[in-house]
Amino acid sequence: MTFSTRRLLLWKFIKRHLNEGYPCIAQGIIGPPEPCLITGYRDNGNTLLGWNFFQEDPDFGASVKKDDSGYFICDNWWENADTQGVMCMGAVASKPFSQKEILKNAVRVMTGRRENAYAKGLWAYDAWEKMLGDDSSFSEKNNTGGLFKKMLCQWDAMSCVIDGRGSAAEYFADIPVLAESFSHTKEIMCQMLAILGGWEDTEVRLRKLKDVSIRRKACDYIRLARESDEKSLRLMQEMVEG
Numbered sequence: 001m002t003f004s005t006r007r008l009l010l011w012k013f014i015k016r017h018l019n020e021g022y023p024c025i026a027q028g029i030i031g032p033p034e035p036c037l038i039t040g041y042r043d044n045g046n047t048l049l050g051w052n053f054f055q056e057d058p059d060f061g062a063s064v065k066k067d068d069s070g071y072f073i074c075d076n077w078w079e080n081a082d083t084q085g086v087m088c089m090g091a092v093a094s095k096p097f098s099q100k101e102i103l104k105n106a107v108r109v110m111t112g113r114r115e116n117a118y119a120k121g122l123w124a125y126d127a128w129e130k131m132l133g134d135d136s137s138f139s140e141k142n143n144t145g146g147l148f149k150k151m152l153c154q155w156d157a158m159s160c161v162i163d164g165r166g167s168a169a170e171y172f173a174d175i176p177v178l179a180e181s182f183s184h185t186k187e188i189m190c191q192m193l194a195i196l197g198g199w200e201d202t203e204v205r206l207r208k209l210k211d212v213s214i215r216r217k218a219c220d221y222i223r224l225a226r227e228s229d230e231k232s233l234r235l236m237q238e239m240v241e242g
Helices: 003-019 099-110 122-133 146-171 176-195 202-210 212-241
Strands: 024-027 035-042 047-051 072-074 085-087 113-115 118-120
Touching: 003 024, 003 035, 003 085, 099 212, 118 122, 122 146, 122 212, 146 176, 146 202, 146 212, 176 212, 202 212
Parallel strands: none
Antiparallel strands: 024 035, 024 085, 035 047, 047 072, 113 118
């Protein structure tokens, strides 16, 4: 898919939902592909309004104007190659999803697969371990800017697993065996976070990420988390099929 085609599809999706009265959540628009809120548009979509964490960042938001409401006014969003996706919650459904439907969706999300260039579900653990275990990527000649990017990815990944599995454990509190399995995955990630320096200053985290012995231990935790998530997936598949 060409960039112009992708931009057109994104815009049609955004316009349709905004016209229906529902804001959209997009990746990119301003800065890196982090979620932001789109609340309106002008000039037939050439200009978007909304809120983005990076709109005040001089490295990413220098050309962004501000509306009186505080929302950004961005007229070059389509030039940002990190504008990669958009979603909308839409109207509240008249009938809530059943627990079985939620379990089916969780099974689909956690099943290992590849979508475009991305490894998803259980396969994401494999890609994560491969990246962290590639010592050549952490050599002196390759770590100037790349190490910082890897650090951000590493902490984002750990945070997402900790938050996601913790929330899943709370949601499935009425299914103790499943809640326990999700809690176990969260605990494994917390242990991994501890050996990599927690939320200490950046220099400490970079130094620990460069340490091959620490990365080896981190890979062990990734494998343990994958096994734990595999158990959670198996439990949910049995519940869906039962």
